[in-house]
Amino acid sequence: MSLLRVENLHRWLGEGETRAHALRGVSFEIESGRTYAIAGHSGSGKSTLLYLLGLLDVPDEGRIWIGDQETSRLDDEARTAVRNARLGFVFQFHFLLKEFTALENVMLPMRKLGRLSEPDMRAKAAELLGAVGLGDKVRRLGNQLSGGEQQRVAIARALANDPALILADEPTGNLDQANADRVFALLRDLAHTRGQALLMVSHNPELAARCDHVLHMKDGRLLD
Amino acid sequence: MSPPLLIALRFLGARKRAMLMSLAGIVFGVAFFVVTQAQTAGFESYFIKTILGVNGMVRVEDRIQGGRVLSAADGSAFAIAVEGSVKYIPGVQFPNKVAEALAGFPEVTASSPVIRGNATLLANFREYDVKPHGIELTTFVAVSDLESQIIDGSLAAFAENPYGLVVGARVARRMNLQVGESVLLDGAGEPQRFRVNAIFETGIDQVDRERVYLHLAACRPLLNKPTGASFVQINLADPALAPALAPRIQQAIGHSTMPWQEREKTWLQVFSVLRVSSALTISTIIFISGLGMFNTLVMIVVDKTREIAILRSMGYTRDDISRIFMYQGGIVVALGVVLGCVAAAAGTWGLSKIPIRIRGIFASDHFVVLWDPWHYVAAAGIAVVVVLVASYFPARRAARIEPGSIIRGSSS
Numbered sequence A: 001m002s003l004l005r006v007e008n009l010h011r012w013l014g015e016g017e018t019r020a021h022a023l024r025g026v027s028f029e030i031e032s033g034r035t036y037a038i039a040g041h042s043g044s045g046k047s048t049l050l051y052l053l054g055l056l057d058v059p060d061e062g063r064i065w066i067g068d069q070e071t072s073r074l075d076d077e078a079r080t081a082v083r084n085a086r087l088g089f090v091f092q093f094h095f096l097l098k099e100f101t102a103l104e105n106v107m108l109p110m111r112k113l114g115r116l117s118e119p120d121m122r123a124k125a126a127e128l129l130g131a132v133g134l135g136d137k138v139r140r141l142g143n144q145l146s147g148g149e150q151q152r153v154a155i156a157r158a159l160a161n162d163p164a165l166i167l168a169d170e171p172t173g174n175l176d177q178a179n180a181d182r183v184f185a186l187l188r189d190l191a192h193t194r195g196q197a198l199l200m201v202s203h204n205p206e207l208a209a210r211c212d213h214v215l216h217m218k219d220g221r222l223l224d
Numbered sequence B: 001m002s003p004p005l006l007i008a009l010r011f012l013g014a015r016k017r018a019m020l021m022s023l024a025g026i027v028f029g030v031a032f033f034v035v036t037q038a039q040t041a042g043f044e045s046y047f048i049k050t051i052l053g054v055n056g057m058v059r060v061e062d063r064i065q066g067g068r069v070l071s072a073a074d075g076s077a078f079a080i081a082v083e084g085s086v087k088y089i090p091g092v093q094f095p096n097k098v099a100e101a102l103a104g105f106p107e108v109t110a111s112s113p114v115i116r117g118n119a120t121l122l123a124n125f126r127e128y129d130v131k132p133h134g135i136e137l138t139t140f141v142a143v144s145d146l147e148s149q150i151i152d153g154s155l156a157a158f159a160e161n162p163y164g165l166v167v168g169a170r171v172a173r174r175m176n177l178q179v180g181e182s183v184l185l186d187g188a189g190e191p192q193r194f195r196v197n198a199i200f201e202t203g204i205d206q207v208d209r210e211r212v213y214l215h216l217a218a219c220r221p222l223l224n225k226p227t228g229a230s231f232v233q234i235n236l237a238d239p240a241l242a243p244a245l246a247p248r249i250q251q252a253i254g255h256s257t258m259p260w261q262e263r264e265k266t267w268l269q270v271f272s273v274l275r276v277s278s279a280l281t282i283s284t285i286i287f288i289s290g291l292g293m294f295n296t297l298v299m300i301v302v303d304k305t306r307e308i309a310i311l312r313s314m315g316y317t318r319d320d321i322s323r324i325f326m327y328q329g330g331i332v333v334a335l336g337v338v339l340g341c342v343a344a345a346a347g348t349w350g351l352s353k354i355p356i357r358i359r360g361i362f363a364s365d366h367f368v369v370l371w372d373p374w375h376y377v378a379a380a381g382i383a384v385v386v387v388l389v390a391s392y393f394p395a396r397r398a399a400r401i402e403p404g405s406i407i408r409g410s411s412s
């Protein structure tokens, strides 16, 4: 069974005059342990699709299965629980909580899930920060790190609860070439070694090409 | 520690100054609230204690005569005296019968007959109008605080002297009287010579200025009242029983019987208005801190919108987010109430040590305070309600943040 399956997704955005048909019937599947890039022009509906898959938004039409669970009709609380346990997000902006250290930021999703003891959470967060190359900066506050470092903390945070699927919307959009390469490589390798799926929106054709699959979007539809 | 609580603590730290201002407001508000209540209630209860010590809890006075009494049914105790046809006959003609009847009320712990009249006091070539009160010393001390009101001389000397006199402090001052001095009283009957055995001070101006106590037996010829009493003063096990008991006594003995609460209604109203108005005034301090709290929390919500969105995306529910802000309010109000109550206790204690000379409706040489846990409960209650309401709206606003649209709005 596929990890994620969507069928005929439609989404209108905006109200009245600005109302736009952003997604016009999108269907595809995602397998565990593989990496996917969504490519396409600006305004083609990539982010809209990603937010639907991430259960941050609800489709106007169509269905979304995560595993065997149909999620598009779940209420807010249930969708939130699915996000917590099964999804990880990396956005263009890292959104670290600046009152918390890098380590504590990574622990936030674990605290909510509540499956690990405090020492186990610490150990796991430290390990994840080690994996993104920040083993020596775990005690830094969010705003005491460089942009690239902050984005790597955000990746560690996305991986905190061992999500089945990592959703990334232009995770390297704010980074220079060297950092972008590094962050992308990290995401891809972590996903591969942990058997997680990665779905990434990217404007960078070179990075997109390094994924197992590239989905092309145009005017709210996936091209074959 | 629950994650929302942890986050609440960190967010509080991010707005330390504004939060400290709100906290200070709550501490001051709670403390001032309690201190002003302790003081007004202190004065009130001291006034009550004084007035009870002077005029007793219940007084049986004029006899109610005749009138048609409408019984609800034959033999029913429920009856209505028809207005207008009721006549009052001054005084208590048979105080012994009243005393017998009062024995049937277990709440009554003591009763004492008193006769009252007017006389002129002559001493040191001066004249002064006084109100002689003829008392039975042994029972009267049980229905008043006369013993503790003595500031010079002694009741023991008075007890032994059939023509002894106990004069009010201001009478003594006005007439320049000393203990041991001999004076003449001229009333409705024949003038008589008395010796001042003691001087009392109640603090109530009107009493200290005109009242003198003498023995009932000596008072009769002076005022030309060979029998009966002007009133019977009653003491109860609990002053709070008076309003319920007085009508029953009135019903049973046919004499107008007034509880102290009704007799002192005017002053009691003054005190309760004072107390309520000071409570309202001081509560505004708490309200303003609540407003400050509301403002600060709204600022935090606006400031942290993206962080809230990311928390929602990683699995924090609307309830969690709401709790983050309710906890912030809760922490501040909890701290504020605890510190406020400590400050209140310290302030109340300090106030009670401030010297101030008060005469007029009672006598005190320092601020009077009443320690009442309910003042603390009320202040805490107001603070908690105000802050929780002030936190509720920002919390609701935070909980309504849609993570998708915020995150979408923040990316290019």
Ligand SMILES: Nc1ncnc2c1ncn2[C@@H]1O[C@H](COP(=O)(O)OP(=O)(O)OP(=O)(O)O)[C@@H](O)[C@H]1O
Pocket: A013, A014, A015, A018, A019, A020, A022, A040, A041, A042, A043, A044, A045, A046, A047, A048, A049, B412
């Ligand atoms: N709030 C909105 N109201 C109306 N239309 C909207 C709204 N948000 C997005 N859209 C439209 O929906 C379409 C899809 O937007 P989306 O953000 O998914 O594009 P995108 O492919 O992610 O673009 P980019 O590469 O620039 O991020 C766009 O045409 C956009 O103008």
Ligand SMILES: [Mg+2]
Pocket: A046, A047, A048, A169, B411, B412
């Ligand atoms: Mg986009």
